[in-house]
Amino acid sequence: MNIIINGGTRGLGREIVLLLAKHKNNTIFVTGRNRTVLKQLSEEAENSNIIGHKTELKDFDNYAELFFKTVTKHFDHVNILINSAGSLISEDFMTFHNADARRLMEINFFGPASIIRIIRPLMSKGSHIVNISSMGGYLGSSKYRGLSYYSASKAALACLTECLAEEFRDSGIAVNCLALGSVQTEMLNEAFPGYKASVSAKEMAQYIADFAINGNKYFNGRILPVALSNP
Numbered sequence: 001m002n003i004i005i006n007g008g009t010r011g012l013g014r015e016i017v018l019l020l021a022k023h024k025n026n027t028i029f030v031t032g033r034n035r036t037v038l039k040q041l042s043e044e045a046e047n048s049n050i051i052g053h054k055t056e057l058k059d060f061d062n063y064a065e066l067f068f069k070t071v072t073k074h075f076d077h078v079n080i081l082i083n084s085a086g087s088l089i090s091e092d093f094m095t096f097h098n099a100d101a102r103r104l105m106e107i108n109f110f111g112p113a114s115i116i117r118i119i120r121p122l123m124s125k126g127s128h129i130v131n132i133s134s135m136g137g138y139l140g141s142s143k144y145r146g147l148s149y150y151s152a153s154k155a156a157l158a159c160l161t162e163c164l165a166e167e168f169r170d171s172g173i174a175v176n177c178l179a180l181g182s183v184q185t186e187m188l189n190e191a192f193p194g195y196k197a198s199v200s201a202k203e204m205a206q207y208i209a210d211f212a213i214n215g216n217k218y219f220n221g222r223i224l225p226v227a228l229s230n231p
Contacts, residue, residue: 007085011185015205057111090146108153125172165221174216181227
């Protein structure tokens with residue numbers, strides 16, 4: 001399978017990449033900001049099936065053309081797209097800088113949306129788009145101080161999922177969203193120092209990898225909470 005993972009150089013995204021790369025019939029195209037880490041990730045692949053590509057979601061328009069050219073150099077079609085990239089800034093709403101708010105929206109919403117638009121022509125019936133959201137962006141869930149813009153950006157990605165599932169329905173392309181609770185990652189440590197999640201990055205990565213491959217057989221346009229605790 002040809003798989004694109006947007007945001008795969010650390011934490012949960014990295015674990016998803018390494019899991020899917022264990023299958024020699026998969027080829028994984030991974031985006032990230034750190035060229036050195038992308039190279040190291042490619043070298044870890046025992047099947048030599050990880051392709052790293054440096055990009056910046058906060059100003060993705062400057063990278064979009066090169067991104068598409070690089071993808072089509074390796075893939076003539078895409079089976080799975082996983083939008084796992086994300087950024088989190090914890091700050092009270094009244095003191096949140098507009099520049100930081102726009103940066104979160106670019107990385108958590110506009111960047112993934114642009115990638116979907118670019119990759120969509122390479123996808124056909126049976127393909128699956130998986131957007132990784134958060135319980136913070138899940139309607140009715142508990143909310144936490146300092147995460148207003150983060151949660152709003154993830155809620156926007158969840159809503160986009162529902163809209164695109166309808167737009168792509170006639171093409172047979174499924175679009176689903178996983179709203180994750182707390183997972184032991186670097187990003188969780190940065191937001192909640194000292195907090196210990198009940199789910200490891202590897203455990204959640206296994207669930208997401210399995211869902212990306214099989215979830216479109218059972219779901220389309222769904223926002224699915226995946227949480228033992230929140231956070």
